[in-house]
Amino acid sequence: MDNAEIADKLEAFASLLELADANAYAARAYRRAAETIRGAAVPVEPLVKSGRVRELRGIGRGIESRLRELVETGEIAELAELERDLSPDLVGLGRYLGLGAKRSVEIARALDVRTADELREAAAAGRLKDVPGIGPKTEAQLLEALSREDEPRPRRGLLLNRAWELVGGIASALGGEAAGDVRRWRDSCEHLAVVCAARDPGQLLGRFAALPQVVAVVEQAERRIVGVTVEGVPVELVVAAPDRFGTALVRATGSTAYVAALEPLPDAPDEAGVYRALSIPWCPPELREEPFREEPPPLVEQEDIRGDLHCHTTWSDGRMSVEEMGRAARDRGYDYLAICDHTPAVGAVRGLTPDDVRRQGDEIAAANELLAPFRLLRGIECDILPDGRLDLPDDVLSELDWVQASVHGGQRMPVREMTKRVEEALRNPYVRCLSHPKGRYINRRPENALDLDRLFEVALEEGVALEVNGLPDRLDLSGEHVRGALRAGVPIVCSTDAHSVQGLGNMTLSVATARRGWATTADVVNTGPLKSILR
Ligand SMILES: [Zn+2]
Ligand SMILES: [Zn+2]
8 A cells, every 4th residue: 555545544544534523533643644744754554563653743652553464454434334324425424514423414414315416316316304303394405406406505604714625725736717706806705616627437437536636525416516524515517528628717706796797708719719709808806707808808817916015913912023023024025014013003903102113113124225126114003992093193203104094992882973974084294004904804704894985085185095905804905996096086005914034025915805896907006116116
């Protein structure tokens, strides 16, 4: 048995333990062991046989005995048993319907069914209401969810970073393209899809079903398969004939309204061919939300960004020093980076007092000596107090290169008060940008009550820019509101709000969100050179 085969078995075991709602720690331990074995430089089978496998990182006594069983018998008995008991496809279907694994197994026992297909049949025959605990209302909900199986959606959208990780991972494992909501960079992704090209789809459909990300198949047709992840998130694979790959990609990318307006789609091997045959210009996926056939505007690109204007350091809740953040930004090819730590009113984390701001200024100056001509900007993310005043006095703000203002506490104000509060802050002569203007956390906290049109007016009058915050759970302004701001003539800033060096990578999310709002290079403040920032 080679390392990959051993790792696959351990991974399957981990997935089944998760499905069984067993000890989460055990499942993680098996997954980690699988990873170690997959990456091991030496063959693992002889190590198991000679009793030395525990020298590998993360392999303890329990896992060692499973490995011995596997190497000696070619099987893990408990894995086979779990597979018999659990029928992962049934549990996956259950999760997708909103049922926990235990409940799915109970229902299956009560109905005496073993597979997802048998469950569907029993449901169609009206037998669900025979199960203890399922009333007419639950039955109706389950039947309704089952009827929507051919257009599967997760119960809650996935954040864009997680959706890219999942869909991008599957696409690269199968040599296909990511499509669906991630390709349009929607802030919360529901339709997760991958498109591949092959004359004969069988092999790809099989490889998809065997991917570690996919625990159960809920739907299969000749050139299409839908699997669910262990969290019950459905992912679709479309295998197009090579001469129709472009057509399948346009269709799977969506949105539904955009594609419907282009139908009937001509067959073509790539997207460019589809658009040529339609005699319309190619359309960036970020703009495919509504019917559109015109020449697209020259949207801002990642390469146009000259610097990042919002990040944190260990002075507040960041994890890296001023200098480390500066080096990382310089390594990304930026010309500048604004250090914008919090002020005391933020509450939950440390904030900078006027004295701290000045001491941090010395540290930034010292780092600039080392990093020149790259430039760290002295900035701040200054809290907007409930009455609209700022959390630092004007004489401190006046020393800084870049002042961002943001609302953190007291976000449940009614719309008039909240709008007034933010308006007041934008009137401060030192404020250059409003951070995460709407204050939402995707799927967790709704937007602040704000009259955005009024804010656009004030921002325009005061020359204040609005941020497109790149944190995956914020993406604030959203694309739709970026478009509103730009129509009103208000410029935007693409920022990451990074709390670590890795966080700087979220610029892709910010730029994509700006593109969804039709932003061109000229609309984005930080596509400009340093001197345009230091006005
Ligand atoms: Zn903030
Ligand atoms: Zn911040």
